[in-house]
Amino acid sequence: MTRTLVIANQKGGVGKSTSVMNVGVVLAASGRRVLLVDLDPQAGLTAAFGIDSYDVRRSSYSLLMVENASLARVVRTVRDRLALAPASIDLAHAEMQLARQPDPARRLAHALERSRIPFDYILIDTPPGLGVLTANGLAAADSVLIPVQCQYLAMRGVRALIDTVERVQQNLNNRLQIAGVFGTMYQPDSPHAQEVVDELRAVFGPKMMQTLIQYDDVAAEAPVAGLSVLEYSPQHPVAQGYRALTEEIIRDRLDE
Numbered sequence: 001m002t003r004t005l006v007i008a009n010q011k012g013g014v015g016k017s018t019s020v021m022n023v024g025v026v027l028a029a030s031g032r033r034v035l036l037v038d039l040d041p042q043a044g045l046t047a048a049f050g051i052d053s054y055d056v057r058r059s060s061y062s063l064l065m066v067e068n069a070s071l072a073r074v075v076r077t078v079r080d081r082l083a084l085a086p087a088s089i090d091l092a093h094a095e096m097q098l099a100r101q102p103d104p105a106r107r108l109a110h111a112l113e114r115s116r117i118p119f120d121y122i123l124i125d126t127p128p129g130l131g132v133l134t135a136n137g138l139a140a141a142d143s144v145l146i147p148v149q150c151q152y153l154a155m156r157g158v159r160a161l162i163d164t165v166e167r168v169q170q171n172l173n174n175r176l177q178i179a180g181v182f183g184t185m186y187q188p189d190s191p192h193a194q195e196v197v198d199e200l201r202a203v204f205g206p207k208m209m210q211t212l213i214q215y216d217d218v219a220a221e222a223p224v225a226g227l228s229v230l231e232y233s234p235q236h237p238v239a240q241g242y243r244a245l246t247e248e249i250i251r252d253r254l255d256e
């Protein structure tokens with residue numbers, strides 16, 4: 001059965017797209033068939049795979065806006081077993097256009113339900129904010145993964161996100177679970193970062209994942225080369241972090 005995860009945090013720049021790319025590459029390398037969906041008009045995930053969102057003709061926009069759009073015609077193979085539904089520049093208009101459509105937050109869910117492509121995992125990348133694009137991601141997923149930057153005020157946006165998840169559970173998608181919260185951009189030698197992690201563990205308890213993704217420029221350098229950190233620098237602590245995080249995600253499935 002397909003497991004669909006959405007990566008969300010209304011705060012920008014916390015590592016959502018980086019995590020989708022790296023976890024996606026680890027899952028595909030381990031033999032799973034994986035689909036990544038880029039729902040962000042800024043198209044950071046699409047760009048990280050070396051695809052220009054100005055050049056994309058069929059994209060996640062089609063999945064949201066075109067009646068009976070076919071996922072098979074939107075996806076591109078970016079690695080062995082790894083497919084991407086890219087974002088295109090017109091996704092920026094989808095927010096307003098969707099407001100005029102019936103059931104605007106469930107368009108992606110319907111598009112994925114129609115598809116017959118057998119994926120083991122679908123990972124959905126969402127834009128910052130809690131608008132209708134993020135709502136489409138939450139409505140289409142069975143669980144949400146929340147990256148949190150290990151920095152001061154990191155918790156603020158998370159509370160609003162948890163409220164949104166609860167509203168989505170009540171109104172749009174009662175399957176939705178919180179798969180976990182994980183710390184990104186962790187600086188081990190900063191006492192302040194440790195305080196943030198302690199607070200996250202206190203608030204989220206078992207939902208706080210063990211893995212912390214370390215802060216390092218390699219995470220920004222790799223996508224410039226069109227690569228995940230796993231491919232760019234396989235033994236780097238950031239690469240090891242994403243392997244460990246993926247293990248936790250897979251294990252969670254076995255516990256269900």
Ligand SMILES: Nc1ncnc2c1ncn2[C@@H]1O[C@H](COP(=O)(O)OP(=O)(O)OP(=O)(O)O)[C@@H](O)[C@H]1O
Nearest residue numbers: 012013014015016017018128185214215216219220
């Ligand atoms: N572990 C890390 N260490 C250092 N830099 C990182 C790390 N993870 C991500 N970055 C960098 O931080 C920036 C933001 O990361 P990313 O784009 O993944 O965040 P995002 O949550 O998807 O942002 P947005 O909300 O704008 O979509 C990027 O330049 C990325 O390369």
Ligand SMILES: [Mg+2]
Nearest residue numbers: 016017040044
């Ligand atoms: Mg992003």
